[in-house]
Amino acid sequence: MENRKKVILTGDRPTGKLHIGHYVGSLRRRVELQNSGKFDDIFIMIADAQALTDNAKDPGKIRENLLNVALDYLSAGIDPAKSHILIQSMIRPLPELTAYYMNLVTVQRVRRNPTVKSEMKMRGFSEEESDNEEGTPVGFFCYPISQAADITAFDATVVPVGEDQEPMLEQTREIVRRFNGIYGETLVLPDIMLPGNKASRRLPGTDGTAKMSKSLGNCIYLSDDEETVSKAVMTMYTDPTHLKVSDPGHTDDNPVFIYLEAFAGEDNPDAKALFEEYAPDYADLNEMEEHYRRGGLGDVKVKRFLNSVLQESLSPIRKRRAEYEKDIPAVYEILREGTAYAEATAERTLNRVRKAMGIDYFG
Ligand code: TRP
Numbered sequence: 001m002e003n004r005k006k007v008i009l010t011g012d013r014p015t016g017k018l019h020i021g022h023y024v025g026s027l028r029r030r031v032e033l034q035n036s037g038k039f040d041d042i043f044i045m046i047a048d049a050q051a052l053t054d055n056a057k058d059p060g061k062i063r064e065n066l067l068n069v070a071l072d073y074l075s076a077g078i079d080p081a082k083s084h085i086l087i088q089s090m091i092r093p094l095p096e097l098t099a100y101y102m103n104l105v106t107v108q109r110v111r112r113n114p115t116v117k118s119e120m121k122m123r124g125f126s127e128e129e130s131d132n133e134e135g136t137p138v139g140f141f142c143y144p145i146s147q148a149a150d151i152t153a154f155d156a157t158v159v160p161v162g163e164d165q166e167p168m169l170e171q172t173r174e175i176v177r178r179f180n181g182i183y184g185e186t187l188v189l190p191d192i193m194l195p196g197n198k199a200s201r202r203l204p205g206t207d208g209t210a211k212m213s214k215s216l217g218n219c220i221y222l223s224d225d226e227e228t229v230s231k232a233v234m235t236m237y238t239d240p241t242h243l244k245v246s247d248p249g250h251t252d253d254n255p256v257f258i259y260l261e262a263f264a265g266e267d268n269p270d271a272k273a274l275f276e277e278y279a280p281d282y283a284d285l286n287e288m289e290e291h292y293r294r295g296g297l298g299d300v301k302v303k304r305f306l307n308s309v310l311q312e313s314l315s316p317i318r319k320r321r322a323e324y325e326k327d328i329p330a331v332y333e334i335l336r337e338g339t340a341y342a343e344a345t346a347e348r349t350l351n352r353v354r355k356a357m358g359i360d361y362f363g
Contacts, residue, residue, distance in 0.1 A: 004188065008033060009156035011045030011088070014065040015055065018072040019219040020310070021203040021212040024262040025162050025195050027222075031077040033160065042083040043154045043342055044073060046335075049089040050147065053140040054123055070331055072222050075321035080334045086342035087335055088150065093343070093350035097149035098142070100353065104178045105145055105171070113144055115167045148172040152187045153346040160193040163201055183356040187349075199261035208237035208255050220310070222317055229314060233307040238299045245298040251289045256302055260285055264309045278308040 010030065012018070018027065034042055046069050051062045066087065073085055088094065110116060120126075125136035144167070151159055151172045159169055169192040176187040195201045204210055205218030212219040220232050238256050242249035251257040264274045265285055275282055282288040288305075291297040324331055354360045 004157060005040040006038060007154055007156050008039050008042045008158050008160065009045065009151055009154045010160050011047045011150065012069055013047045013051040014062055014069045015051050016065055016214045017068045017221045017223055019212050019221045023076060023222060024200040024203055026160060027076045029160055029195060034079060034082050044078060044083055044085050045088050045150060046070065047088045050143050053137060053143050056137065070335055071321055071324055074324050075317045076222060080338065084338035084341050085335055086339045090339045091343050091346050093346040094146065094149045094153055096350060097153055097353060098146040100357065101145050101148055101175050102142065104175055110141060110144060113167045113171060115164055116144060144168050144171045148175045151190050152176060153349050154342065155188040155349065156190045157188060158193050159190050163194060166192060186352055186356040197265060197267055199258045199265060203262055204255045204258060206232050206236045206255065223321060226311060229310055230307050233303050233310060236303060242299065246295050248295040249292045251292055256306055257289060260306055260309065263313055274309050274312065279305045
């Protein structure tokens, strides 16, 4: 397995539009990786089949958001000439690979998966069926195994995802080792790639709660217009103890500063230019934070700066979206091409797998 191709696979469930948390947590990095020229193949999967595992009654929602997510990708800078965007459910070898991998994983092992556990809790899928709680759909329970199929089908070497996906990668690596141990070296062992800085790993909601979520209405979407973003920023939750401008303030756990860290923090290549243009009194975010902590820097001023910083990031995304929205059939054509390429790749892996297992009966 020397001189292995370098292959990226990652994806999202199309259950809603993508927000700036997705952007700093993964999308932005994908675009960088794509443009680095260091990868032989890049696959970005719209995981509609996985989304259906807990939305069986609402396929319309998945269908609608599939297009939203595709537009979010393209407008964020995913370039179909460099990355293959694919639709999971259209890749026929995936469920077949999943079926073989299921024999290599125990029910007990899936039950221990911390992400599955917390997602079951969030969805009210209890361990036991009862009058007031729904049971767990088998398909949902097995999604870590189908995710292993997603990753291995394309011989992915690198999987850039958020921290919450760590248990999925662990599960995938176990399946790969198990498969190769039993049937001989066949599958590629993937590595996880986590977002670099802490603020980018988990952007809180605009209301200060731990996570952006559609149901809480605390998101800023990539598709929001300028006015919507500016309104969301100006009404954001900040330090509740910072009452007067002269009061000393807290910057930790303050969503306004966490967003600034993600969009104009030290490791952001545009940080210096952003400060020069929109907050010339400060050389960098550290200086601004110090002033806030000392007292004398008002929230409105900081929010205005954050608004400028966000608009600067979002405006090229908006422009690209407007272009793609003019021709939706062309977007579906991009998906069709990406999916066809991905299907051929997965087909080759499936043939390898069947051969390794000795079930390629007709040669
Ligand atoms: N589970 C991922 C999520 O909820 C989506 C996903 C499906 C995925 N298949 C994948 C991510 C393969 C990385 C690799 O966001």
